[in-house]
Amino acid sequence: MAYQFITIPVQGMTCASCVATIEKQIKKIDGVKEVSANLALENVSISYDSDKTSPPEFIEGILRAGYKTPLASSNNKTSSVLFEEVNKRNLLQVWIGAIPVVIFGMFFHDFRPGQYLSFILAIFLMAFPGRYIFKKAWHQLKILTPAMESLVALSTLTALIFSAFTLFIPAMHNGHLWFETPAMIIAFIMTGKYLEEKAKRQSAASLQKLKDIQPTKAKVIRNGKEIELDVSDVQLNDRVLVRAYEVIPVDGKILIGSSHINESSITGEPMPRFKTKGDEVYAGSICQEGALTLLVNKEPSETVLSSIISAVTHALSSKAPAQRLADRIAGVFVPVVLVISLISFAAWMIFQKDGQFTMALTAMVNVLIIACPCALGLATPTALVAAIGKAALNGILFRDGETLEKTATTSLVAFDKTGTLTLGKPEVKDHYVIPENLAELPQWIPVFCAMEKASHHPLAEYVVNYLQQLFPPNEQLAIDHQVEIIPGKGVIYRNLDQVFRLGSLQWLQKEQIEISEEMDKIIEDWLKRAYTLVVFSVNKKAVMILAAGDTLRPDASSCVNALKKQGISSIMLTGDHEVSARVMAQKAGITTVFAECLPADKRKILEDYSSKGQTVLMIGDGINDAEALAYAHISATLGNSTSLALDLSGITLTHGKLLHLPLSIHLARFTRKIIHQNLVWAFVYNVLCIPIAAGVLFPFTGQLLNPMIAAAAMSISSIMVVSNSLRIKKLNLQI
Incomplete structure (x- = not known):
């Protein structure tokens, strides 16, 4: 059974008893699952079965209780x-x-x-x-x-x-x-x-400020003519025209034009981003020059800004x-x-002898008034209204008031590594080529690039881009069906009397590939930095090596340090290997590391901390974190995480900044006080x-x-x- 949700403005609520009265009246209606009246926002939110009841019945219940409500949302501001x-x-x-x-x-x-x-x-x-x-x-x-x-x-x-x-x-x-x-x-x-x-x-x-960011009108091109419509009437695949200094009314892709876009209201980034044909833009951001024609790719009710407003409401x-x-x-x-x-x-009346009626009446009136x-x-x-609204304007979305109250009690934060503490985007950090092979390398690079593409390894795209920028190839090879892929190890390609290999250091060592003394020293140094190594060999001799690695988020160490000042401990939970995990943890300032964890292992670790009386906040970004996020007392995620992580999250950091996590705890503690x-x-x-x-x-x-x-x-x-x-x-x- 699918329940629907509606929020109805109510005029005339003055005290907690008014809240109880309205909730009591609406709960009497068959088909109502939950009802919550909010005195501060002057509204009532209702979850109901649309097969059994409808909004007109709720409006009738509000009026029956002696309160007023605008019949149309467009009249709210006027009322x-x-x-x-x-x-x-x-x-x-x-x-x-x-x-x-x-x-x-x-x-x-x-x-x-x-x-x-x-x-x-x-x-x-x-x-x-x-x-x-x-x-x-x-x-x-x-x-x-x-x-x-x-x-x-x-x-x-x-x-x-x-x-x-x-x-x-x-x-x-x-x-x-x-x-x-x-x-x-x-x-x-x-x-x-x-x-x-x-x-x-x-x-x-604060909530009204969020709503005010969203334009109410959009210029749409239909049948070759420019017409102005309410944003709610804009449809998917419409073409919307946005001129310089105008607020973008929809989420869409740029079809024509380019401009610097101020997305601070959505991403929190103060510097405008240059965007051109094919780039995504968001409702609520500002076109700073030129004119853009956009292809609408989201319903107006499903834009990023609308989702934020809906979450706050x-x-x-x-x-x-x-x-x-x-x-x-x-x-x-x-x-x-x-x-x-x-x-x-x-x-x-009983105990006072002189003027008892006047004094009795005074006492009765006083009690009625002063209560x-x-x-x-x-x-x-x-x-809660002030706190949740302020949080939303600063890129922090709390799922509900209960989450905000729980966040104030946080004593331990468990970080996922890849994509949370790190950017989750591996990049090639460095390379080394055997000097005597430099002359032959340009003819080998197209082969290595084709082998990487055929491998479909997660690092392949980054390695190919790096190699092509370093040594621009003269030709593109298509050898997909001629390579031998060794799952989890590497790729082999045989061409006449030459055998090309690329893959992990461990695999090539088992293949008895010759590694020079100088390359061996460099490998030792890179392993200490927890880099992932890709070794390239020709005919049993290593000719080049690349070091790839993830990058710690710029504010990761500041986040951990801020949590420490708040009296909160930090741990890392990751499926990555021990050396890489500890290197990243050390950079972030985390001393307790649990590496090579499966999803179930992460949950067991949180269970152990919870049994010791810790209030655990888990922050993660992927499917492998879902079990731990669901178990933790409070769950948090960054705005660019997977949809499953976002669904499970009690706190969403929409600007993608880790430093907003201690800010959310600071705000929650102040609000609780x-x-x-x-x-x-x-x-x-x-x-x-x-x-x-x-x-x-x-x-x-x-x-x-x-x-x-x-x-x-x-x-x-x-x-x-x-x-x-x-x-x-x-x-x-x-x-």
Whole structure:
């Protein structure tokens, strides 16, 4: 059964209880496998069986829960802008109305006209600027899922109704009027939410930056005419025209033209690359001169940039373990607060003799207002949104929030050698020719090149290119059917009275090929450098030798050194022979080497380290690493790895830089610290403030907390959590 995945924007989520409400409603729909609402991104991601349900049912569930969603993704940006403008307008209205109420309540509380005006203004504030609070509270109560709005609505209505009775019933004229309480509660709540929304948008700005790289329009040549289309309407094999300084809208090959291409948004390389006919170009890169005609070779939804955006969006839609814990707590938080508020009211009514009703009401209102599920709900997602977005902009893709949390605990990194620590592209490093054979070598080179081509050895292409550049041949020989290939050893070619051999040193030694004393010294030196040797002989005498080897990545040693500074050990796992592995490991700064490993051996080694309490991160690039990547606690790979390695990877370093691995761990650790700070603050705030709001300090101070202060404290707690998460955006990702 194939499940489909969709992300729907949701407007109106304000706290962790809202998240629980939306998830509860959508989980009721038959065919839904998984649902994850994200408070920071204001969306809900759903995995579902398309044979049983469809997006319209999800939209209906969101509306039924009392929230809004744009019906078309094209309206998302407009809706967001309108939402912000409404907030600004409402904020102005609420403060213009609230300030006179506070002045009358605090300084002219016996001024009768002021009392009536305060009543009218309080009604106005609740019915117009603050009406969304009461509408949402009503929806929440209808489906029996109370959230923050329910607490605010209940507390403000209680204060308003009590004050109205006191104002209009003569027998209660001596009672306290609380009109300033609902007025200031609404003012503080709306101000806090406005600032919180701005901060949340900043934390999600990195994802928007990625989306902004992708052009929305493309110039397509069809039937000889240039037309402008939405990028989503471009088809495979279309011809797309890109002019100087324009952003390339699609992935494709250059058919006509050449230009320097700035690919920094995709590869991270600051220097533009010169590309011409036949070269690949990527959506999001910039054509810096001239004009190009491209042949589209990928659907717009499958470009490299689209894949990165999709991976980031999917990562943000998942829940980290810390978030799942916070959501479970939030699911029972509001009902518990309601019970505590009623207990507070009852306790004051029973144990307080003088003015017990006013004090009981104050305590109940304080508890309802000061309790803050918002901070709890924002603690983890705002940090993850900021971290995953920042990572993506720096060439690091985390598969999900859980991977990011695990990465922070890394204690050991296991490196594959070929293609990970090294470039994975062997090259000929040096050559040596017997001096007395130099004159004859030009006539032998075409033979050796033809033998190499016939061998189909992995090094053949590199050896042939090197020989042809060194000794340009006068002719090309075709001797494929005349050579004898000795698998794993070399090639023999017989021509009249001459016998040509090329292959490994060990094989030619067994064939009793004569090697000069000078060549023997050079061979000894090259073997110490872990080079792979190719020996060429004519009639039982070695005439030339080539040294080939892989190249260590430029940042490999810096990566290992940075990991060491982070307190992380490094080991190498490779199928290569011992000498070559140890030479490369020494260059990289790795002291623990496991060579000549089969895929199963790599897994067993990781199992052993894991059993000793190590949290293992494996970084590899090929099929032979798949078993180890699947077993490791965290898996990582470079962006140019095989598709299987990419599928198994929890972290993808899209710019192909090893130094981004310690950067990802640094970011993960900092993010974990921010999440812990946020959660501790959210828990401590509620644990301390709810008893204070209920009046636990009254025996020592002789006063109850002012409800306006409670409202301000609740707003500030959420703003502090989001502001703390924004520190991630300012983190310097440099080693």
